[in-house]
Amino acid sequence: MKRFIAWGVLGLLSAGSAGAEQAEVPPPDRHTMEQKRSEAALPERITLEQALALLDERSPWAAAERSRVDVAAAGRAEASILPNPSFSYGTQLLAAGVNTGSSVVHELSLEQPLLLFGQRGVRRELAERNVSAEQARVKASLAERALAVREAFAALLTNQEELRVLEETAVDLARVEKVVKGRAAAGDSSRYDVERIEVESRALEVEVMNARASVDDASGRLAALLGIEGWHPRAQGSLRITESLPDLPLLWESAQQRRPSLVAARARQAVARGGLDVARRDRLPVPSVAAGVMLTRNEKSTIAMVGVGLPLPLFDRNQGSIARASAEMQAEARAMEAELAEARAELARAHAVLEGRKAALARLEHDVVERLPTVRRMAEDAYREGRGGILELLDAFRSLKDMRVLHLKQQETVKLAEASVLFAAGLDSAH
Numbered sequence: 179m180k181r182f183i184a185w186g187v188l189g190l191l192s193a194g195s196a197g198a199e200q201a202e203v204p205p206p207d208r209h210t211m212e213q214k215r216s217e218a219a220l221p222e223r224i225t226l227e228q229a230l231a232l233l234d235e236r237s238p239w240a241a242a243e244r245s246r247v248d249v250a251a252a253g254r255a256e257a258s259i260l261p262n263p264s265f266s267y268g269t270q271l272l273a274a275g276v277n278t279g280s281s282v283v284h285e286l287s288l289e290q291p292l293l294l295f296g297q298r299g300v301r302r303e304l305a306e307r308n309v310s311a312e313q314a315r316v317k318a319s320l321a322e323r324a325l326a327v328r329e330a331f332a333a334l335l336t337n338q339e340e341l342r343v344l345e346e347t348a349v350d351l352a353r354v355e356k357v358v359k360g361r362a363a364a365g366d367s368s369r370y371d372v373e374r375i376e377v378e379s380r381a382l383e384v385e386v387m388n389a390r391a392s393v394d395d396a397s398g399r400l401a402a403l404l405g406i407e408g409w410h411p412r413a414q415g416s417l418r419i420t421e422s423l424p425d426l427p428l429l430w431e432s433a434q435q436r437r438p439s440l441v442a443a444r445a446r447q448a449v450a451r452g453g454l455d456v457a458r459r460d461r462l463p464v465p466s467v468a469a470g471v472m473l474t475r476n477e478k479s480t481i482a483m484v485g486v487g488l489p490l491p492l493f494d495r496n497q498g499s500i501a502r503a504s505a506e507m508q509a510e511a512r513a514m515e516a517e518l519a520e521a522r523a524e525l526a527r528a529h530a531v532l533e534g535r536k537a538a539l540a541r542l543e544h545d546v547v548e549r550l551p552t553v554r555r556m557a558e559d560a561y562r563e564g565r566g567g568i569l570e571l572l573d574a575f576r577s578l579k580d581m582r583v584l585h586l587k588q589q590e591t592v593k594l595a596e597a598s599v600l601f602a603a604g605l606d607s608a609h
Contacts, residue, residue, distance in 0.1 A: 220406065220409050220411070221411070222411065222412060223411065223412045223413070223414040224411050224412075224413065224414060225413075225414050225415055226328065226331050226413075226415055229327055229331050229400065229404065229411075230324055230327060230328075232404050232406070233320070233323060233324060233327050233403070233404055234320070236404070236405075236406070237323075237404050237405045238405040239323065239405050240320060240323070243316045243319055243320065244316055246312055246315075246316060247309065247312050247313055247316060249312075250308045250309045250311075250312035251309050253304075253305040253308050253309070254302065254305045254306070254309070256305070257298065257301035257302045257304065257305040258298065258301075258302060260293070260298075261290075261291045261293070261464075263288055263289060263290040263291075264288070264289045264290075265286075265287070265288055265289075266285075266286075266287050266288075266289065266470075267284070267285065267286050267287075268284075268285040269282065269283065269284050269285065270282070270283035270285070277476065280474035280475050280476045280477050280479070281475065281476055282474070282475040282476070283472055283473070283474050283475075284472065284473040284474075285470065285471075285472050285473075285483070286470050286471055286472075286473075287468050287469065287470025287471075287483060287485075288468065288469055288470060289466050289467070289468040289485075289487065290466060290467055290468075291464050291465070291466040292464065292465050292466060292467060293464060294464075294465060295459060295462040295464075296459060297456075297459050297460060297462075297464070300452070300455045300456050300459045301456055303452055303455070304449070304452035304453060304455070304456050307445070307448045307449045307452045308449055308452075310445050310448070311442065311445035311446055311448065311449045313445075314438065314441045314442035314444075314445040315442050315445075317438045317441070317442070318438035318439045318441070318442045320438075321438040321439075321601065321604075321606065322601075323403065324601075324606060325597060325598075325601045325606070326403055327400070327403050327404070328597040328600075328606070329594055329597060330396065330399050330400040330403055331400060331413055331415075332417070332590055332593040332594055332597070333396045333399070333590070334393070334396040334397055334399075334400055334411075334412070334413040335413040335415055335416075335417055335590075336417065336586055336587065336589070336590040337389065337392045337393045337395075337396045338393055338412065338413060339417065339586050340389055340392070340583055340586055341386070341389040341390060341392075341393050343579065343582045343583060343586065344382065344385050344386045344389050344579070344583075345386060347382060347575065347578070347579045347582075348379070348382050348383065348386055350575070351375070351378065351379055351382060351575060352379065354375065354558065354571065354575070355375050355376065355379055358371050358372055358375050358568065359372055370568070371567075371568040374568050374569070374572065375568060375572065378572050378575075393412075394410065397410045397411055397412065398410065400413075417586065417589035417590060417592075417593055418589065419536070419592060419593070419596055423532075423596070423599060423600075423603075423605075426525070426526065426529050429525060429529065429599070429602075429603040429605075430522060430525060430603075432603045432604055432605060433521055433522075433525055433602060433603045433604050434518075434521075435604070436603070436604030436605065437521055437602070437603065437604035438604060439517055439521065440514075440517055440518065440521055440604075443510075443513060443514045443517040444514065446510050446513070446514075447507070447510045447511065447514055449510075450503070450506045450507040450509075450510040451507055453503040453506060453507070454500070454503040454504060454506075454507050456503075457496055457499040457500045457502070457503040458496075458500060458503075460496050460499065461491065461495045461496035461497075461500065462491075463488055463489045463490070463491055464489065465486060465487065465488045466486070466487040466488075467484075467485070467486055467487075468483070468484070468485040468486070468487065469482075469483065469484050469485075470482075470483045471483065521602065524602045525599070525602040525603060528595065528598040528599045528601075528602045529599055529602075531595045531598070532592070532595040532596055532598070532599050535588070535591050535592040535595045536592055536595075538588060539588045539589060539592050542584070542585060542588055543585070546581055546584075546585075547581065547582075547585050550577075550578050550581055550582070553574055553577065553578065554574055554575070554578050556574075557570060557571050557573075557574030557575075558571065558574075
């Protein structure tokens with residue numbers, strides 16, 4: 179009986195400890211659940227436009243950049259604040275001599291500086307220019323990240339297409355391998371042909387494995403640029419050029435108006451001019467008015483006091499701030515000239531590269547890609563008819579595969595060159 183009771187007590191204790199362990203399990207974190215739901219809502223395949231929209235709407239990096247605008251916007255409140263009044267108290271005590279009225283006098287006064295010469299107006303204008311300059315800087319930063327997203331998307335699309343080419347080549351090679359083995363079984367080919375094509379097939383399988391790893395790597399890079407963890411997107415689109423770009427002079431006109439780095443440089447110039455306006459306005463004296471009372475003892479009386487104060491700018495006329503603001507404005511003017519020269523050179527370079535890449539792609543497609551199916555068919559027919567050996571057949575397959583991959587790589591270089599032109603001309607700033 180005692181043994182039964184002991185076992186019952188142990189059972190109750192173990193059940194209680196198990197319940198306690200279950201009770202100690204913390205509930206799922208709300209942020210973790212929301213993140214999982216958010217990741218589940220992400221598409222498995224995305225277009226370039228969707229990737230750019232995710233950068234704009236969901237990227238933590240973009241949100242962090244935009245928060246800098248709020249920091250600059252706080253300057254608006256600071257520029258609108260009036261200077262604080264000052265309160266002063268003094269007392270006069272009779273130290274020696276004849277009391278002519280009262281031995282103790284209390285003085286209380288309140289003084290308020292008056293910004294009569296438009297200081298608040300120019301400061302508010304400078305605060306607005308600072309906000310505009312920060313917004314332009316953020317837009318330029320987002321344009322650079324958008325260029326990186328375009329390049330990562332093109333790389334992912336190229337790797338996907340390369341994987342598809344290798345998988346199709348593997349299927350074709352497996353079909354030919356069956357033909358070779360059938361001929362060997364019938365005595366029409368040697369064992370060497372079978373061994374050679376099997377080695378070629380296994381080597382191609384390794385290339386397919388590496389291509390899959392490259393796709394995963396490119397997908398991870400794109401997700402990292404967008405700041406989304408645990409997401410493995412696949413690119414949906416084409417490597418062919420879809421943009422119809424104008425000539426170089428028209429591109430330069432667009433760049434001067436829309437290129438984010440030039441817009442940001444002009445905004446910095448406006449801030450420098452505003453700083454000089456503030457420095458010049460601050461050299462004007464700030465008058466102040468004061469009002470107060472004097473209280474006397476013995477002969478009790480109350481005397482009202484009113485006064486006006488005006489600083490005399492004999493020595494300090496804000497020369498240092500004006501000189502600094504003037505130097506800043508000149509520096510920003512030179513920076514603008516440098517930005518213009520660099521932007522024009524970059525646009526000319528990107529445009530020339532794009533034209534060269536497009537010409538090379540056209541030559542490759544006309545002189546090489548169009549002939550590949552014919553070359554492969556001729557090699558297979560020659561092998562079946564006994565006019566060619568296994569080495570010629572495998573060489574044709576390798577050439578076909580290599581040329582198709584080369585075609586993809588050339589399309590990628592054209593796509594990247596096109597993205598560089600769009601960035602240099604400011605034509606992608608709308609995204």
